[in-house]
Amino acid sequence: xxxxxxxxxxxxxxxxxxxxxxxxxxxxxxxxxxxxxxxxxxxxxxxxxxxxxxxxxxxxxxxxxxxxxxxxxxxxxxxxxxxxxxxxxxxxxxxxxxxxxxxxxxxxxxxxxxxxxxxxxxxxxxxxxxxxxxxxxxxxxxxxxxxxxxxxxxxxxxxxxxxxxxxxxxxxxxxxxxxxxxxxxxxxxxxxxxxxxxxxxxxxxxxxxxxxxxxxxxxxxxxxxxxxxxxxxxxxxxxxxxxxxxxxxxxxxxxxxxxxxxxxxxxxxxxxxxxxxxxxxxxxxxxxxxxxxxxxxxxxxxxxxxxxxxxxxxxxxxxxxxxxxxxxxxxxxxxxxxxxxxxxxxxxxxxxx
Amino acid sequence: xxxxxxxxxxxxxxxxxxxxxxxxxxxxxxxxxxxxxxxxxxxxxxxxxxxxxxxxxxxxxxxxxxxxxxxxxxxxxxxxxxxxxxxxxxxxxxxxxxxxxxxxxxxxxxxxxxxxxxxxxxxxxxxxxxxxxxxxxxxxxxxxxxxxxxxxxxxxxxxxxxxxxxxxxxxxxxxxxxxxxxxxxxxxxxxxxxxxxxxxxxxxxxxxxxxxxxxxxxxxxxxxxxxxxxxxxxxxxxxxxxxxxxxxxxxxxxxxxxxxxxxxxxxxxxxxxxxxxxxxxxxxxxxxxxxxxxxxxxxxxxxxxxxxxxxxxxxxxxxxxxxxxxxxxxxxxxxxxxxxxxxxxxxxxxxxxxxxxxxxxxxxxxxxxxxxxxxxxxxxxxxxxxxxxxxxxxxxxxxxxxxxxxxxxxxxxxxxxxxxxxxxxxxxxxxxxxxxxxxxxxxxxxxxxxxxxxxxxxxxxxxxxxxxxxxxxxxxxxxxx
Numbered sequence: 001x002x003x004x005x006x007x008x009x010x011x012x013x014x015x016x017x018x019x020x021x022x023x024x025x026x027x028x029x030x031x032x033x034x035x036x037x038x039x040x041x042x043x044x045x046x047x048x049x050x051x052x053x054x055x056x057x058x059x060x061x062x063x064x065x066x067x068x069x070x071x072x073x074x075x076x077x078x079x080x081x082x083x084x085x086x087x088x089x090x091x092x093x094x095x096x097x098x099x100x101x102x103x104x105x106x107x108x109x110x111x112x113x114x115x116x117x118x119x120x121x122x123x124x125x126x127x128x129x130x131x132x133x134x135x136x137x138x139x140x141x142x143x144x145x146x147x148x149x150x151x152x153x154x155x156x157x158x159x160x161x162x163x164x165x166x167x168x169x170x171x172x173x174x175x176x177x178x179x180x181x182x183x184x185x186x187x188x189x190x191x192x193x194x195x196x197x198x199x200x201x202x203x204x205x206x207x208x209x210x211x212x213x214x215x216x217x218x219x220x221x222x223x224x225x226x227x228x229x230x231x232x233x234x235x236x237x238x239x240x241x242x243x244x245x246x247x248x249x250x251x252x253x254x255x256x257x258x259x260x261x262x263x264x265x266x267x268x269x270x271x272x273x274x275x276x277x278x279x280x281x282x283x284x285x286x287x288x289x290x291x292x293x294x295x296x297x298x299x300x301x302x303x304x305x306x307x308x309x310x311x312x313x314x315x316x317x318x319x320x321x322x323x324x325x326x327x328x329x330x331x332x333x334x335x336x337x338x339x340x341x342x343x344x345x346x347x348x349x350x351x352x353x
Numbered sequence: 354x355x356x357x358x359x360x361x362x363x364x365x366x367x368x369x370x371x372x373x374x375x376x377x378x379x380x381x382x383x384x385x386x387x388x389x390x391x392x393x394x395x396x397x398x399x400x401x402x403x404x405x406x407x408x409x410x411x412x413x414x415x416x417x418x419x420x421x422x423x424x425x426x427x428x429x430x431x432x433x434x435x436x437x438x439x440x441x442x443x444x445x446x447x448x449x450x451x452x453x454x455x456x457x458x459x460x461x462x463x464x465x466x467x468x469x470x471x472x473x474x475x476x477x478x479x480x481x482x483x484x485x486x487x488x489x490x491x492x493x494x495x496x497x498x499x500x501x502x503x504x505x506x507x508x509x510x511x512x513x514x515x516x517x518x519x520x521x522x523x524x525x526x527x528x529x530x531x532x533x534x535x536x537x538x539x540x541x542x543x544x545x546x547x548x549x550x551x552x553x554x555x556x557x558x559x560x561x562x563x564x565x566x567x568x569x570x571x572x573x574x575x576x577x578x579x580x581x582x583x584x585x586x587x588x589x590x591x592x593x594x595x596x597x598x599x600x601x602x603x604x605x606x607x608x609x610x611x612x613x614x615x616x617x618x619x620x621x622x623x624x625x626x627x628x629x630x631x632x633x634x635x636x637x638x639x640x641x642x643x644x645x646x647x648x649x650x651x652x653x654x655x656x657x658x659x660x661x662x663x664x665x666x667x668x669x670x671x672x673x674x675x676x677x678x679x680x681x682x683x684x685x686x687x688x689x690x691x692x693x694x695x696x697x698x699x700x701x702x703x704x705x706x707x708x709x710x711x712x713x714x715x716x717x718x719x720x721x722x723x724x725x726x727x728x729x730x731x732x733x734x735x736x737x738x739x740x741x742x743x744x745x746x747x748x749x750x751x752x753x754x755x756x757x758x759x760x761x762x763x764x765x766x767x768x769x770x771x772x773x774x775x776x777x778x779x780x781x782x783x784x785x786x787x788x789x790x791x792x793x794x795x796x797x798x799x800x801x802x803x804x805x806x807x808x809x810x811x812x813x814x815x816x817x818x819x820x821x822x823x824x825x826x827x828x829x830x831x832x833x834x
Contacts, residue, residue, distance in 0.1 A: 124471020
């Protein structure tokens with residue numbers, strides 16, 4: 001009380017100035033200083049901060065080291081190749097003639113075949129799990145899908161190389177015979193003669209794409225299923241109450257609500273498909289020209305190229321492979337970030353932290 | 354309870370003759386007497402009609418495909434047969450359903466069938482991949498030497514009774530152990546940092562970790578090959594392979610642990626802070642034990658991914674046929690790379706060995722996965738029966754300890770002042786326990802030398818049972834990491 005006459009504390013000035021009088025109702029002069037809300041960390045907490053920051057910094061350090069090392073080493077090759085790096089088809093760093101056109105085309109053709117097969121399968125399975133099967137079976141199927149995502153890629157490669165290759169060639173032949181009017185399904189040699197013997201169909205982007213499709217389906221399914229299961233029950237029941245069939249409800253409620261999950265899941269699968277190495281490497285016969293005919297022997301992919309050429313490479317050849325790897329990394333990075341932002345945005349705000 | 358829910362106005366009017374208008378408005382269950390209730394509709398059951406449609410069109414589809422493939426057209430191949438049969442089946446099914454139902458219903462039935470077909474195709478193919486590998490591997494697996502010998506003395510032409518993959522199994526174990534020794538502490542600490550410390554730097558770390566999950570595995574291998582093998586060690590080694598696996602696994606483990614830690618309920622942390630615990634104690638005794646099963650699952654799933662990675666190992670570990678237990682010296686092969694190496698040979702025995710190795714790899718991954726499911730089947734904070742019993746026992750010990758302290762204090766207080774003043778402060782609903790304790794207190798006073806022998810009855814608070822004091826539970830403390 002006495003102090004009030006002598007001097008005014010900072011707090012009192014602040015309180016007197018405050019627009020709202022909620023804090024100290026009516027009697028600002030009686031406030032005798034407020035507790036500071038800033039906390040002084042105790043010793044162990046300080047240690048925790050230091051340990052935490054150093055762990056985070058180590059992680060970031062490793063990650064940035066990979067990125068920077070790739071970028072720096074790739075720089076040597078990129079400076080030599082210049083802009084032709086994106087349009088050149090051949091890969092011969094020894095003669096300074098190398099580019100990504102053919103291998104990027106091959107990578108994307110395999111990934112697109114994979115998407116054409118995997119997206120309907122993943123969409124159907126995700127809808128089946130989230131909408132149709134009874135809850136008891138649902139949990140089992142979810143576990144199965146997660147389990148399949150953990151199967152090593154070399155196993156898929158074995159299956160593709162030793163079983164699928166032989167089994168799928170009649171289908172390839174049939175498609176190329178009856179759908180040859182569509183250019184990408186045509187199989188012919190350089191002079192335009194149509195090829196029909198089985199040897200012309202082995203190691204194609206089509207076969208590699210099928211194998212990659214089954215590798216990425218589990219990833220896509222689980223992302224899509226999660227999005228579908230978050231469709232609001234009120235809207236579902238509303239659709240049923242209006243007399244909708246189950247498919248009508250799915251079309252009117254579940255698919256629109258799950259659109260973000262569908263796009264995001266597809267893109268996450270695409271990112272994995274682009275980076276897949278060993279299964280593709282075991283199946284394809286590598287070529288360094290752009291091959292529009294997906295059923296025909298010969299395609300390529302960035303990761304298979306790296307696996308094929310790393311051993312025999314000189315210092316400069318390695319740097320060219322680094323450049324290819326960097327381009328692949330940047331592509332998958334963009335795809336993954338876009339996908340995860342789409343998935344995150346499609347969720348309702350209540351569920352994200 | 355049920356009479357509260359019946360129409361209140363009726364009760365009021367019947368029993369006391371009060372004006373029904375003054376009765377308070379409340380929810381009630383409408384009177385069901387006299388309302389006709391039809392047979393309960395079974396929404397999940399199909400009629401005989403539906404079954405006939407489905408079976409009939411399935412058979413017809415198969416028959417049409419067989420006709421086309423066997424007699425009418427020169428088509429061949431099992432996959433082609435399947436595709437044709439499926440298309441015929443869908444067409445016939447739509448036709449059959451449309452005989453009885455309207456367009457909406459036809460569309461519903463056909464789409465449901467398509468969704469089922471997608472699911473069945475997917476699961477059939479994936480199960481087939483696993484079974485195919487196991488079946489072809491069964492040629493090599495029965496030979497015991499397959500698990501006890503290396504390929505040092507066995508050439509490509511040697512029979513399956515010579516040579517084995519013990520060197521690859523050992524190599525896989527060593528490489529994954531080193532990778533885990535780096536990944537688990539670093540990954541979990543980073544995830545704790547992301548969740549418990551926070552701030553702009555944590556957001557940056559999270560973004561970078563997310564970005565690194567996009568890193569293609571072959572690029573991780575290429576990085577280790579170019580940065581460590583060509584620049585520093587100049588030889589391929591198990592350690593280099595471990596580093597490549599680490600670069601792959603670290604973002605996976607960080608991300609999965611981050612998700613798990615985020616699921617720890619905020620009120621548990623707040624309860625701990627409210628009790629005056631520091632952050633370190635909160636993390637060590639509340640957050641990590643709560644998220645333990647989820648963290649273990651995250652690590653095991655990361656391990657399963659890491660074990661199966663072929664491409665980073667292909668570039669970094671080198672191929673060898675002999676046992677090498679030194680990760681820093683010389684090439685050290687692992688299971689996936691051994692598969693890849695075996696099937697490069699055209700010899701049937703080597704291919705059989707490759708499938709056998711792949712079968713071992715699949716079984717290993719499946720085993721890891723099921724362990725992860727068993728451990729991580731519950732959400733954070735949900736305890737097993739055994740854990741719940743342990744927690745309850747710890748809680749009883751705690752209450753006994755607290756009761757002893759109280760009793761001791763009471764003794765001191767009585768010694769200092771002759772008047773009985775100390776009454777334990779208790780809420781009203783624990784009145785029984787409080788009186789109980791007071792009844793026991795004189796006995797404690799009579800026998801002050803052995804306070805432990807006469808534990809005062811503890812108020813059994815169910816809230817306490819579910820939240821043990823971890824300090825009093827050494828097992829839990831030990832196993833929290």
